[in-house]
Amino acid sequence: MIDFGLAQLFMALTGVVVGVIFGALPGMTATMAIAVFLPLTYAYDLSTSLYLLLGLYVGGISGGLIPAILVNIPGTPSSICTGFDGYPMAKRGEGSRALRIGITASLIGGLFSLAALALFTPPLAKLAIKFSSVEKFLIILFALSVIAALSKGNMVTGVFAGFLGVLVALIGQFADNNKLRMVPDFLKVDLRNGFQLLPVLIGLFAIVQILQEAETGMKEEKINTDISHATKKFSFKDLKGQGVNLIRSAITGTFVGILPGVGGSAASLLSYSQAKNFSKHPEKFGTGCVDGLVASEAANNGLTGGALIPLLSLGIPGDSTTAVLVGAFMLQGIQVGPLFITNNIGLWYNILFALLVANVIMFIVMFYPIKYIARVINLPKHRIYPIIILLCVVGSYSANNGNMFDVWATLFFGLLGYLFFKIKLPIVPFLIGFILGDDLEKYFVDSIKGSGGSLVNFFTRPMAWVIWVLILVSVAWALYDDRRSKKRERQIKKQQEGKQ
Amino acid sequence: MFTVSYKPSTSHWIFPPIIMWILAILFTIMMALRLVRCRKAGTPFFGFLRNRFFVQHWDKARLVGTVVLFILYILFMDIIGFLAASIVFVFFYNVLYAGIGQLREIPTALKSGAPLHNAAFRSIVVSLVVSIVFSTAIWFLFGQVFKITLP
Numbered sequence: 001m002i003d004f005g006l007a008q009l010f011m012a013l014t015g016v017v018v019g020v021i022f023g024a025l026p027g028m029t030a031t032m033a034i035a036v037f038l039p040l041t042y043a044y045d046l047s048t049s050l051y052l053l054l055g056l057y058v059g060g061i062s063g064g065l066i067p068a069i070l071v072n073i074p075g076t077p078s079s080i081c082t083g084f085d086g087y088p089m090a091k092r093g094e095g096s097r098a099l100r101i102g103i104t105a106s107l108i109g110g111l112f113s114l115a116a117l118a119l120f121t122p123p124l125a126k127l128a129i130k131f132s133s134v135e136k137f138l139i140i141l142f143a144l145s146v147i148a149a150l151s152k153g154n155m156v157t158g159v160f161a162g163f164l165g166v167l168v169a170l171i172g173q174f175a176d177n178n179k180l181r182m183v184p185d186f187l188k189v190d191l192r193n194g195f196q197l198l199p200v201l202i203g204l205f206a207i208v209q210i211l212q213e214a215e216t217g218m219k220e221e222k223i224n225t226d227i228s229h230a231t232k233k234f235s236f237k238d239l240k241g242q243g244v245n246l247i248r249s250a251i252t253g254t255f256v257g258i259l260p261g262v263g264g265s266a267a268s269l270l271s272y273s274q275a276k277n278f279s280k281h282p283e284k285f286g287t288g289c290v291d292g293l294v295a296s297e298a299a300n301n302g303l304t305g306g307a308l309i310p311l312l313s314l315g316i317p318g319d320s321t322t323a324v325l326v327g328a329f330m331l332q333g334i335q336v337g338p339l340f341i342t343n344n345i346g347l348w349y350n351i352l353f354a355l356l357v358a359n360v361i362m363f364i365v366m367f368y369p370i371k372y373i374a375r376v377i378n379l380p381k382h383r384i385y386p387i388i389i390l391l392c393v394v395g396s397y398s399a400n401n402g403n404m405f406d407v408w409a410t411l412f413f414g415l416l417g418y419l420f421f422k423i424k425l426p427i428v429p430f431l432i433g434f435i436l437g438d439d440l441e442k443y444f445v446d447s448i449k450g451s452g453g454s455l456v457n458f459f460t461r462p463m464a465w466v467i468w469v470l471i472l473v474s475v476a477w478a479l480y481d482d483r484r485s486k487k488r489e490r491q492i493k494k495q496q497e498g499k500q
Numbered sequence: 501m502f503t504v505s506y507k508p509s510t511s512h513w514i515f516p517p518i519i520m521w522i523l524a525i526l527f528t529i530m531m532a533l534r535l536v537r538c539r540k541a542g543t544p545f546f547g548f549l550r551n552r553f554f555v556q557h558w559d560k561a562r563l564v565g566t567v568v569l570f571i572l573y574i575l576f577m578d579i580i581g582f583l584a585a586s587i588v589f590v591f592f593y594n595v596l597y598a599g600i601g602q603l604r605e606i607p608t609a610l611k612s613g614a615p616l617h618n619a620a621f622r623s624i625v626v627s628l629v630v631s632i633v634f635s636t637a638i639w640f641l642f643g644q645v646f647k648i649t650l651p
Contacts, residue, residue: 042648043642163522170515174512176508182516215562217562218562218597381597383626385597387590391638393577394648408574444514453504453506
């Protein structure tokens with residue numbers, strides 16, 4: 001049932017190594033790595049490809065700790081708090097110890113989230129199988145409301161970006177009556193099936209990043225990565241007394257991963273602040289305290305399995321990286337959602353095993369040769385970005401069996417994403433809206449078809465009431481949190497003005 | 501009020517207007533919130549027009565060059581094929597990102613008789629090697645080994 005051989009091992013190893021490189025280079029992310037390498041899935045069956053993609057995912061998230069600890073610049077947003085304590089440790093000459101503590105915490109977080117994925121996805125999918133189109137529509141609406149709840153201080157903007165993504169997803173032919181909408185005459189052929197996911201992903205996550213780096217001049221600094229002179233060496237005893245912290249942070253990361261649209265930075269921040277709140281010595285946080293480092297790293301790897309739970313049970317991606325994984329499934333013609341496990345039981349076991357293999361390989365690849373792996377952060381970006389552009393072109397061209405329009409679409413979405421970044425319109429809600437847009441429309445139209453056009457249908461089923469309550473709670477929380485964030489911002493502003 | 505007229509022939513236009521309305525309402529809310537914020541702070545509503553779009557001292561050559569080269573790359577792929585266009589444009593991107601000022605060093609380096617002792621010239625040679633090696637490797641791996649459709 002589980003496909004595992006040399007080819008799969010090689011794919012997982014390649015994925016982890018490339019992922020670590022992407023994660024370690026500030027500005028490059030696991031999402032970008034998966035988007036760029038997605039075309040390779042054409043060459044293999046999905047189960048083999050998943051070893052590569054999950055390797056990229058785990059490696060990409062884990063690699064971020066290297067620059068966070070060595071130079072206090074998080075390689076990925078998910079290692080935002082890693083440097084708070086990792087960097088002071090490195091300055092004390094405990095760089096390799098901090099890196100190894102972080103890598104071990106990452107492994108434990110990753111394995112915990114894998115267990116959560118295996119335990120919670122099947123029952124959630126079983127429940128979701130009973131959903132009619134009404135509940136399916138409301139679940140997507142709930143996902144969009146969660147995006148709003150978590151767009152701190154920018155609730156309306158987050159929702160706006162999400163619905164804009166939905167609107168863009170509707171461009172093209174409607175499957176029920178095969179009629180086109182929102183397509184200019186000269187693009188009738190190219191946009192018949194709307195924008196393909198891959199060019200949108202590559203544009204939003206690779207081209208935008210390259211444009212941002214180009215704007216700032218692609219500055220690079222030679223960083224000292226020499227960690228050979230250690231004042232204190234790593235020992236597994238360093239993790240003694242960290243059991244509760246590890247489990248709590250892994251749970252936090254997994255939970256944050258389940259919520260759609262929330263990035264790894266939230267997982268890292270939340271578990272770090274929890275570890276500080278529960279600590280007997282909170283004053284030591286930020287001075288090179290092992291607890292803070294463990295909390296951040298266990299949480300961000302805890303996110304990996306967590307983000308796959310809503311994807312594989314409900315078809316809703318938990319974060320931007322799993323949104324890219326949707327592309328891999330789509331390319332192979334496999335629908336993610338409630339029926340995924342029932343219809344693809346072999347693939348399901350392969351995903352679990354691939355995630356396990358990716359975590360173990362990540363540990364082996366990073367833990368033992370850490371002295372050499374640390375040098376990755378000095379790879380010259382001005383040599384890497386041109387190759388990424390080349391891969392972007394290959395990826396977007398092959399998205400639809402060779403169509404130059406998709407390469408133009410990649411550039412278009414790259415420029416659009418760059419504009420979004422400038423006007424502070426969040427990209428992740430836009431992408432999630434884009435991915436869920438088609439289903440949102442399908443379930444809405446199916447619901448009103450079944451009820452003869454009546455919207456009352458959305459309020460009559462008991463399960464629908466439960467989801468409505470969830471939506472209302474998330475909107476109420478969004479409003480409360482939005483006000484609280486703005487109030488806090490105003491207070492900080494006033495304090496700063498007072499100081500001046 | 502709680503019904504939507506459903507006709508199969510026009511069903512493709514049921515959902516998009518709903519989303520457009522939601523977007524219009526959200527946009528109005530965003531603008532109203534901005535108006536309130538500006539009134540409270542005493543700042544002009546259209547003050548953002550005076551904000552800097554690009555970062556201070558933005559790198560015009562690299563940013564504009566990235567977009568222009570991308571457009572030319574797409575156009576040239578149709579004319580000279582994927583491999584040749586990739587070698588040429590990956591080289592251009594390498595030179596652009598490493599610093600186009602290096603090009604000015606070429607005559608000096610060549611005149612010196614030992615051009616490879618010149619750092620800028622060496623960087624250009626590296627750019628050439630990178631573009632040939634990686635473009636060919638990707639063309640071979642994706643196009644020949646994995647049989648993925650290439651431009």
